[in-house]
Amino acid sequence: MNSNRDTKIHGNQKRKTVEQRRQDILEAGLKIFAKKGYNGSTTAEIARAAGVAEGTIFRHFPTKKDLLIAVLEPKVLEGLIQLDKEHVGDTPTEFFRCFLWNRLGLIKENDALIRLMFAEAQYHSEVREALFKGVLGQGISIIRPWFEKGVERGDFKDLPFLPTMRSFMGMVMFYGLFGHVMLGLSPERTMDEAAGNILDLFLHGLAR
């Protein structure tokens, strides 16, 4: 009756929803994978972190690799959709400011996930494809019309799109991605400040 959702009462033991358990496992998977990498993580440890038996993992995900994919895929698209709904600015320059802000926020919140994705993309073609289509590819297809509009309006120079974007992506990715590798190297106090620095350089360059 009140059945398939919520699943409680009756016995003195209650049980989490299937979906809740799945989420627990995904969350634990992300945590452990991010900390130790795919091959460095064991299903036993993930199970422990999720508070389930090891066998339970394999009831939800056929293999360890399927778990990895499941951990990465949905998150990849999450942030992109976000951008569509947000205010995105009216001018191309304004768009870049919004986009940059949005990405820096995403990177800061999901840095473990993103580093994991870049690391594992080297070894698993499925991850590589998800990364490409989801993050980089989509990012580029969102930017492109604004870039072209900027060139048409005379706001931007007529630089080659893809190389310019690769550099832009590099600036953005490097911000959060390797912040922990660079240690205390980035003295900005706020994300605003960081975004300002990046955007200023991207738009106007270093030369006087």
Next chain:
Amino acid sequence: MNSNRDTKIHGNQKRKTVEQRRQDILEAGLKIFAKKGYNGSTTAEIARAAGVAEGTIFRHFPTKKDLLIAVLEPKVLEGLIQLDKEHVGDTPTEFFRCFLWNRLGLIKENDALIRLMFAEAQYHSEVREALFKGVLGQGISIIRPWFEKGVERGDFKDLPFLPTMRSFMGMVMFYGLFGHVMLGLSPERTMDEAAGNILDLFLHGLAR
């Protein structure tokens, strides 16, 4: 007499130098580690690729991890020293052109190594430190005086050094590092062209 180097003759069997064997193992280690990551590689496979018995690896390197470190460390510094000896330009702008060219070359030649280093830096603090001190840290200390000179001469704006460098590094790193992730996304035909694009953007920005 002619002894300790070259080590041949006498028996009908000759043997490689200790140093040669070491190099074989290091080379094979790089190849396999780069392809499969540290935890995804087995010492058996590395031994096979090096043409030695598995036990031989452990005669040269106490543990698998020591092999990883040995693979990464020397290469890290190699390219930096290179720069000191090369012509580096007279003006700050010229210096950046040379530095960029040098780095792009290094990245293109050692992309497997560099990707491996960034991937493993997340999981091994020794690698992280080597990466930081060797590549990023040194790179920054080479650049700094030129950057400051450029600001003094009025060639450059007075932008904050570290955030600007982080962006620059990002542009450079992203070039080769994720070329294979970005697939055919970067349509430059030559490294010259790529360097030109990056430098142009870095110096003058996108805005008109």
Next chain:
DNA sequence: AATTTTAATGAGTGATTACTCACTTATAGA
């Protein structure tokens, strides 16, 4: 309440792993 269906469990399994060590082989020195 009784029964069926679905979910969770964790000890067990075969495969794989980094590393060892007793032994062989080549080289250096006499």
Next chain:
DNA sequence: TCTATAAGTGAGTAATCACTCATTAAAATT
């Protein structure tokens, strides 16, 4: 040439791993 030493070998080992499956427990259905 003969011997002592250094280098190389690979079968063996204990540990670990992803994954299975017979058993138990809860939820849904009757």
